[in-house]
Amino acid sequence: MEIGNYGLYGKEELEQQMGQNPTPSMQKALTLPKNALVADKFCKHFNLDVQVSVASCMIEIMRITAPDAPYGDQQMKDAFQLIVSSFENLTVKSTRSYAKTVSILETLAKIRLCALMVDLECDGVIIEMFKYFVKAMKTNHSKKVFSHMETIMVFVVEESDDISLKLLSPIFECVRKDNVEVLPIARKLGGKVLAACSAKLKPYLLQALKLKSIGPLSSAQFSNSISDGSRLRVAYQGVSGAYSESAAEKAYPNCEAVPCEQFDTAFELECVRMYIGHWPRPCMNCCSISIWSILQAVERWLVDRAVLPIENSLGGSIHRNYDLLLRHRLHIVGEVKFTVRHCLLANQGVKLEDLKRVLSHPQALAQCENTLTKWGLVREAVDDTAGAAKHVALHKLQDAGAVASSAAGMIYGLNILAQDIQDDCDNVTRFLMLAREPIIPGTDRPFKTSIVFSLEEGPGVLFKALAVFALRQINLTKIESRPLRNQPLRSADDNNSGSTKYFDYLFYVDFEASMANQNAQNALRHLKEFATFLRVLGSYPVDTTMI
Numbered sequence: 001m002e003i004g005n006y007g008l009y010g011k012e013e014l015e016q017q018m019g020q021n022p023t024p025s026m027q028k029a030l031t032l033p034k035n036a037l038v039a040d041k042f043c044k045h046f047n048l049d050v051q052v053s054v055a056s057c058m059i060e061i062m063r064i065t066a067p068d069a070p071y072g073d074q075q076m077k078d079a080f081q082l083i084v085s086s087f088e089n090l091t092v093k094s095t096r097s098y099a100k101t102v103s104i105l106e107t108l109a110k111i112r113l114c115a116l117m118v119d120l121e122c123d124g125v126i127i128e129m130f131k132y133f134v135k136a137m138k139t140n141h142s143k144k145v146f147s148h149m150e151t152i153m154v155f156v157v158e159e160s161d162d163i164s165l166k167l168l169s170p171i172f173e174c175v176r177k178d179n180v181e182v183l184p185i186a187r188k189l190g191g192k193v194l195a196a197c198s199a200k201l202k203p204y205l206l207q208a209l210k211l212k213s214i215g216p217l218s219s220a221q222f223s224n225s226i227s228d229g230s231r232l233r234v235a236y237q238g239v240s241g242a243y244s245e246s247a248a249e250k251a252y253p254n255c256e257a258v259p260c261e262q263f264d265t266a267f268e269l270e271c272v273r274m275y276i277g278h279w280p281r282p283c284m285n286c287c288s289i290s291i292w293s294i295l296q297a298v299e300r301w302l303v304d305r306a307v308l309p310i311e312n313s314l315g316g317s318i319h320r321n322y323d324l325l326l327r328h329r330l331h332i333v334g335e336v337k338f339t340v341r342h343c344l345l346a347n348q349g350v351k352l353e354d355l356k357r358v359l360s361h362p363q364a365l366a367q368c369e370n371t372l373t374k375w376g377l378v379r380e381a382v383d384d385t386a387g388a389a390k391h392v393a394l395h396k397l398q399d400a401g402a403v404a405s406s407a408a409g410m411i412y413g414l415n416i417l418a419q420d421i422q423d424d425c426d427n428v429t430r431f432l433m434l435a436r437e438p439i440i441p442g443t444d445r446p447f448k449t450s451i452v453f454s455l456e457e458g459p460g461v462l463f464k465a466l467a468v469f470a471l472r473q474i475n476l477t478k479i480e481s482r483p484l485r486n487q488p489l490r491s492a493d494d495n496n497s498g499s500t501k502y503f504d505y506l507f508y509v510d511f512e513a514s515m516a517n518q519n520a521q522n523a524l525r526h527l528k529e530f531a532t533f534l535r536v537l538g539s540y541p542v543d544t545t546m547i
């Protein structure tokens with residue numbers, strides 16, 4: 001089909017913008033340059049600046065001849081390809097052709113030539129254009145550039161009848177909450193397009209989310225991919241640069257580490273919200289309820305593992321996380337020990353003497369207790385170390401620093417004022433890997449089993465409980481007691497059918513044996529005889545490595 005003119009996107013509107021159609025004499029005058037431009041020696045010139053100049057002349061001719069297209073369909077497609085290729089110049093402001101490229105962008109936005117791109121089904125070219133826009137947002141452009149990109153993207157979406165997910169993926173990718181490669185300004189661009197086209201994009205967003213969902217877990221331990229070949233998604237609490245992210249990557253070297261604001265939600269809705277976390281408010285109001293209900297259906301399969309810090313060699317047990325282990329019906333499938341080396345981070349130009357306060361995760365603050373006291377800094381607890389660094393950078397704080405990793409310093413552009421500020425160089429945090437399915441315990445390598453139980457009141461019951469292991473030469477590596485805050489629990493057989501009971505204390509015990517081991521099974525059978533509640537949290541390989 002020969003499109004031939006821009007009638008599809010409003011002749012009148014265009015005539016208004018252009019003033020009038022070109023006169024016959026102007027049409028005649030244009031013939032020569034119009035034909036010359038499509039010659040290979042110009043449009044396929046090896047020099048990129050020449051190509052941009054050709055693209056600029058072509059779009060100028062399109063502007064003059066509007067609403068008629070100056071070329072036939074194939075030549076128009078080639079011209080669009082050349083025009084879009086020139087947008088590479090938008091990614092580096094210092095290039096010679098930057099100003100010319102901005103003017104091409106402006107014309108494309110103003111005369112809405114992109115409608116013709118949609119009609120000509122130039123999907124590949126449009127995707128390339130969207131990708132350039134997102135990439136270009138790493139450079140500091142004027143507001144005008146931002147608004148032209150927004151106009152073009154919205155127009156393309158609104159003009160397209162049947163949009164492919166591939167075409168939308170640059171937009172969805174740049175609003176994805178866990179996409180650390182995207183700068184806030186690019187997120188804003190994606191968010192504005194989503195907001196402007198919310199009604200049209202809603203079904204596509206849901207489709208994209210469903211495709212992200214994955215089937216039930218395989219029980220393969222420490223496997224980096226799931227059955228369909230996609231990467232294992234490992235949720236961790238905090239933002240990029242948190243120690244938990246490094247622990248996730250140590251356990252599953254090829255995984256996709258997914259930042260979540262709170263651990264409680266790592267396996268739940270937070271991971272679903274990663275797509276719509278940056279959805280602008282007005283849009284949330286109109287679609288959140290339906291998105292919510294549909295997302296609930298897929299939420300359970302959005303991540304495969306969660307990483308949970310459980311204890312630290314200096315700070316001790318992380319009590320809240322012990323409580324979470326019981327609240328969620330997840331299984332421990334692995335552990336990772338990670339050497340934590342803290343830095344004091346601050347904005348560029350800020351010196352140690354300027355600091356009055358320091359932000360970090362309470363565990364990190366506790367691990368640097370002596371050093372921070374020596375410096376006389378007021379401690380402020382936040383959700384994670386990298387989040388603290390991000391906050392200090394984002395708000396350009398001059399009186400506050402952050403205790404976090406050097407990686408967080410790099411990510412958020414902070415200066416390292418001091419390194420290795422933990423109170424002891426042997427500062428190791430133990431992380432647990434959690435999954436919905438347990439792994440099949442083995443005997444081929446050292447295994448550890450974590451259990452939680454409660455006991456009736458009485459003299460010597462705890463002694464008796466621990467003796468079941470001592471009698472069988474099973475070594476205990478950890479014992480932790482937690483108060484039971486009057487919360488109902490299932491009974492000892494753990495099959496969900498027991499009556500509700502209340503206990504005073506819970507004992508968390510780790511012992512060095514696999515549940516595949518007869519000795520360990522006998523010990524637990526023995527313990528069950530007088531435990532009022534018992535659950536195996538997981539039997540998993542011991543982390544014998546240290547980094």
Ligand SMILES: O=C(O)C(=O)C[C@]1(C(=O)O)C=C[C@@H](O)C=C1
Nearest residue numbers: 242243244309361363384385429
């Ligand atoms: O805030 C982080 O970076 C975390 O990964 C959390 C955490 C923790 O909870 O203990 C992990 C390791 C360090 O011990 C300090 C903080």
